[in-house]
Every structure is written in C-alpha cells, then in structure tokens.
Amino acid sequence: MEGALEVPLFSSEPTDADMAEFQAWVRQVGEALYRDLPWRNTRDPYAIWISEAMLQQTQVTRVLTRWERFLRRFPTVDALASASSADVVDEWQGLGYNRRALALKRAADICSAEYAGRMPEGVDALQALPGIGAATAAGITAFSRDVPCTYIETNVRAVFIHCFFRDAEAVSDRQLRPLVERACPAEDVRGWYYALLDAGARLKKDHKNPARKATAYTRQSKFEGSRRQKRAWLVREVMAAPGLSSAELLRRLNAEERKAGRDGVPEADFDSIMADLSREGFFRFEDGGWRA
Numbered sequence: 001m002e003g004a005l006e007v008p009l010f011s012s013e014p015t016d017a018d019m020a021e022f023q024a025w026v027r028q029v030g031e032a033l034y035r036d037l038p039w040r041n042t043r044d045p046y047a048i049w050i051s052e053a054m055l056q057q058t059q060v061t062r063v064l065t066r067w068e069r070f071l072r073r074f075p076t077v078d079a080l081a082s083a084s085s086a087d088v089v090d091e092w093q094g095l096g097y098n099r100r101a102l103a104l105k106r107a108a109d110i111c112s113a114e115y116a117g118r119m120p121e122g123v124d125a126l127q128a129l130p131g132i133g134a135a136t137a138a139g140i141t142a143f144s145r146d147v148p149c150t151y152i153e154t155n156v157r158a159v160f161i162h163c164f165f166r167d168a169e170a171v172s173d174r175q176l177r178p179l180v181e182r183a184c185p186a187e188d189v190r191g192w193y194y195a196l197l198d199a200g201a202r203l204k205k206d207h208k209n210p211a212r213k214a215t216a217y218t219r220q221s222k223f224e225g226s227r228r229q230k231r232a233w234l235v236r237e238v239m240a241a242p243g244l245s246s247a248e249l250l251r252r253l254n255a256e257e258r259k260a261g262r263d264g265v266p267e268a269d270f271d272s273i274m275a276d277l278s279r280e281g282f283f284r285f286e287d288g289g290w291r292a
Contacts, residue, residue, distance in 0.1 A: 004206040012164050030195020045119040045144035046077050052139045058095050081112035086292035102281050103131025142189045150181050151193050154211045155200025162210040172215045243289035
C-alpha cells in the first residue's frame with residue numbers, strides 16, 4: 001500500500017455503524033499491510049509468549065534475529081525451566097531490560113512445576129505469572145487460542161487514539177478499553193489483532209506517533225552513560241569472568257567509563273547497582289567474588 005493511509009475518524013462514542021466501518025477499514029488495511037512475521041505462523045503459546053516478551057520495547061527487526069535462536073536453545077517451557085538463570089540472561093543479551101529474562105525463567109519454573117510444562121489458559125492465570133502483564137497475557141491468549149480478549153499495546157493504542165481521539169491530548173487505557181473490547185470480533189481474533197498491529201505500525205510512520213498521546217506512553221531514557229548501561233555492562237562482565245572481586249569489577253567499570261569519555265563511578269553508586277542486581281537474582285557473592 002503506497003502513500004499515507006486514508007484513516008476514518010470517529011467520535012469517542014461511536015455508533016454501531018461507525019464501529020462496523022472501523023472494523024471493515026482495519027481488516028482491509030491489515031490485509032494490505034500484513035507482515036509475515038515468524039511468530040505469526042505458530043499457535044504454540046510458549047513460542048508466542050517469548051515473542052511477546054521480546055517485543056516489549058524492542059524493535060521488530062531486532063526480535064527477528066533473536067526469536068528463533070532463543071527457541072532453538074530453549075525449545076519448551078521445561079527446557080527454559082531446566083536452564084540456569086545465567087544461561088537465560090546470556091541468551092537475552094542485546095534485547096534490553098535483562099529483568100525480562102529473569103522473569104521468563106521464574107515463570108517457566110512455575111509452569112514446569114505446576115502446569116506440567118504447559119502455559120496456563122486464560123488471561124487471569126497467565127497474568128498471575130512473573131513478568132506477564134495484561135497486554136502479554138491477552139496477546140498469548142489471542143494468538144495461541146483465538147479467543148476474544150482485550151489486547152492493548154502501543155500499535156493498538158496508535159490506531160484507536162488516531163481514529164477515536166484525534167483531538168485529545170492525553171488518552172488513558174481506561175478510555176480505550178471499552179472500544180477495544182467492543183471492536184474485538186468473536187472469530188478470527190488473531191487476524192483482527194494482527195491487522196491492528198500492522199495498521200498501527202504504518203500510522204506511526206505516516207503521522208507523529210499517535211500513541212504518544214496515551215497516558216501509558218513513556219519515552220525511553222538515554223541508554224549510554226545511564227544506570228541501565230552500567231547494569232548491562234556489569235551483567236556481561238560477571239558472566240564473562242565469574243569470581244571477580246568488587247574492587248576489580250569497579251576498576252574495570254571505571255576504565256570502561258573513562259574510555260567512553262565519562263567520569264568514573266563512585267563506589268557508593270557501584271555498591272547500589274550490585275546490591276540491586278544481587279537482589280533481583282542476577283548475581284550472588286561467594287568466595288570473595290561475584291558469580292551469575
């Protein structure tokens with residue numbers, strides 16, 4: 001589909017005819033813009049869960065290079081549960097927010113122990129697992145079971161805000177939810193949400209991202225020089241060289257920081273970061289050194 005999308009605009013309280021027109025437009029646009037992404041060719045809830053986790057704040061192009069690799073290394077829930085946390089975090093490197101990897105591992109442990117190696121069914125049961133929020137639970141449910149549910153993520157927000165709240169400045173998920181629920185069909189839920197995702201991705205290219213009007217929208221902070229960057233560097237360093245003392249880790253971190261033209265890290269800040277990483281399950285301190 002060439003050129004900018006022609007987008008129908010509606011009131012935030014659409015009539016039944018308006019909603020039918022909107023649904024027809026989404027289906028038409030979705031068919032024209034369909035992206036044949038690999039995780040769309042499976043109904044395995046585990047594989048879909050991994051894709052949903054990866055796609056949180058990570059570009060689709062990046063996930064394309066990593067999803068199949070992750071599944072080759074950890075092909076099932078039980079395989080992920082059997083792996084060490086260090087191995088899972090190692091495979092996650094480059095996808096950002098390493099806490100997501102630990103949450104995957106903890107959730108897999110529960111599924112292996114309590115659900116015979118399967119993902120539980122239903123949004124509520126899924127959302128009870130570590131790291132699985134409302135959107136991820138709905139995504140797993142819609143794409144693996146084709147069951148109607150309310151799936152609200154950034155591309156879906158972009159479509160609904162642009163079509164129903166064009167002049168609004170701040171739109172909450174509470175305002176969007178009734179419309180998303182009402183629009184969701186009883187059948188082909190997978191196809192419906194794929195169409196919304198693809199329409200939203202195109203809208204964000206054609207217009208100033210409508211999802212920025214969502215109260216749930218947060219702009220990602222600068223990575224280089226941030227606490228997140230230092231955390232990520234320390235995770236990689238400990239995995240590459242287990243057993244390093246605090247003093248040696250701080251020395252290496254400061255050498256890296258100065259090489260990048262930044263000031264060294266105060267010891268108190270380093271201790272705070274290491275305490276956080278230890279509490280979150282990334283590291284343990286034993287025999288005078290840090291280990292993943």
